Amino acid sequence: MQLPKGRAIAVAVVSLLAALGVGHLVAGLVEPSSSPFVAVGNWVRDISPHAVVEWAKDTFGTADKLVLFIGVTVVVLGLTVLAGLLSRTRPTPGLIVAAAQGVIACVAVLTRPDLGQLGITAPVASTVVGLVVFRWLHGKAWPAEEDREGRRAFLRAGAGVVIGAGATAVVGQLVGNRVDVEQSRAEVGRLVPASPAPKLPTGADFASSGSPRFITSNRDFYRIDTALTLPRVSAQDWRLRIHGLVDETVEFTFADIRDRALIERPVTLACVSNEVGGGLISNADWIGVPLRDLLVEAGVKPGADQLFSTSIDGFTAGTPVDALLDPNRGAMLAIGMNGEPLPQEHGFPARMVVPGLYGYVSATKWVVDMELTTFADKQGYWIPRGWSAKAPIKTQSRIDNPRDGATLPRDGATLPRGRATIAGVAWAQTIGIEKVEVGVDDTWYEADLSTEVDVNTWRMWRVSVDLKSGSRRIQVRATDKSGYTQTDALAEPAPDGATGWHTITVNVA
Incomplete structure (x- = not known):
């Protein structure tokens, strides 16, 4: 005797929802990006061949992250349906497929550089719950074949699991969002630069003739990064560590940076992915402190030719040290944008802004770590994926x-x-x-x-x-x-x- 296809698939899908709900809750308690679905999305992005990544960016533009999530959803659902169809007579084949999905989620978490040891608890809990619910629901499905009350019991059990999974996921999301970024931005208050940006002269743009405005609004400023979910970091918790080939390791809090004499400068940023005539370029007034000053305080040792910066979400970039130490270039650790604290999507609490270099080597958002090293010793995120190590912006x-x-x-x-x-x-x-x-x-x-x-x-x-x-x-x-x-x-x-x-x-x- 076999379970009907629809009922077998329902067992697998409901079990998946239970697994994802519990995984999301545990991730909210330990580290939001360890949520199995998010972790697998990040893992797929990181292991995708360079040609596939470029095709996605060319085809879907800034919607590539949404397309990635949709693609992962389709694959996961496909495997889940397969697990159900393979388990019409006994649960073992479906349990094997579900366990394999759990293993992939664990691998995805373990390979993330931004997740600590506790991160593995989310996919492990997700896998265990998914397997238990699958086995339990599969047993409930058999009596449903024989009588109406059995079918009702199965439907009640499935509905209860779905409702519980939804509630668990919502609680996990609320817990994961416990860092109120907008509240933290509000608490930062108004940023008053000691050296403000020059007043815009008459004729700074030809917007009346169809050119862009000289200053791009925060809302319209292009956004390109690898973050599938925006990092949530409060200004109070943020720390920046500068170490490596330095005379002395130094660490700065947000207050340390804010209390300095802030500068404000207009800088145009551009993405290396910008096609000829493309729109991945914008201009803003950035508020922050000279990166050169921070590096001088740490004391850059001879031989250090790369600043290896790391975001809170694990993204890395390598910037030529000579560009950062050049007093005429004006590289900044920025904490403000167009008169307000950085928006979350543009790197709050702090990011790098280095004029004249494409963003993938110079504009790390949510930056928390800077290591003075060499280009021979370390490679930023995009370098093994086919991009040049040094990237001056072209005329x-x-x-x-x-x-x-x-x-x-x-x-x-x-x-x-x-x-x-x-x-x-x-x-x-x-x-x-x-x-x-x-x-x-x-x-x-x-x-x-x-x-x-x-x-x-x-x-x-x-x-x-x-x-x-x-x-x-x-x-x-x-x-x-x-x-x-x-x-x-x-x-x-x-x-x-x-x-x-x-x-x-x-x-x-």
Whole structure:
């Protein structure tokens, strides 16, 4: 005799829910990221081949984390359904599949660098509960075949487990969220820099012509990181340790940093994954302290060429020490962004901001550890995955108005007297933009530049040109203050940043 397929699958799925609920509760008590589902998601992300990771980023953009969770959910449910179907006559095959899932969750937790020894208790508890419930429900399912009361008893048992699993998961989430990040941010209060950012001059952007605004709002600032769930760290509990090849190991609390003479500087950050013409670049006023000062206090020993920074969630990055010690570059340990404490998604309580280097080697969020070491001895998270160890931002430019594929009517208002304004942004952090040229069907025009605010920020441009009726190709290229004009050779972002001229096509009526 066999269990019906639906009932066998129900046994497995309900057991999975019980396992995940208990695992989430235990994780909330010990370490939220040890929750089996979250841990497996992190593990899948970390072991995925470089080509798969890049395909996901190219295909799904900033939704790649959601897609990862959906993918993990589909696989886990698929294995769970298989466990149920294999157990229609006896529970042993399903128990083996469920145990294998538990082992994977344990491996996922054990391989996480940010989880302590207690982290393993979450997947272990999850596995034990899942196996016990599976065996118990499987026994309840057999009488259900024979009489109506048995079926009712099975349904009551399954419903009770589902309700209990849901309640347990909710309690686990509440416990895991016991660190109130927004309350901690509020307690930090207003950040008043001793050296504020310069007042924006007239003409700092050409937003009226379609360029971005000079300062990107916190809400609109791009976000790229490896965190599947945002770390929850209070300012009161945060510590930063600087050690390794230093004269003296030093540790700072948030109060130690906040009580210093804070500086505020505009800095443009860019992601190495940004395609030509892409939007993974933003500009903000950052508030913090010079990283150089902290490193000088620790005393950097000769031979240390890499600062190996670690986030609270285990992400690591390697930054060239000479960039951090350069007083003209202005590398910061930032605690504020656009006049307020860092938002949680942008690294609260503290993060690194290093002008002129792509974020994967320089912009560690939720940073808690900095080790002075060498590039020969350690590699940051993205280096074994195919990215270059040192990543200076490349001179680039982008067309923001008009959009690719737009149709421009010649109605006397949109294009008065047949002329159109083309606008965008260019960047060459630490060097500065000298010139921007716009090509319309191979005829090049020099654009007007916005008022320069700082060489560490982007610079807007615009030009008014005559666009004849028909399909028109528009390109842009920038020249930085070193005299370098960006190449037209197209290159993908990997391994050290995309190159090429941003090119669009518009239709003029």
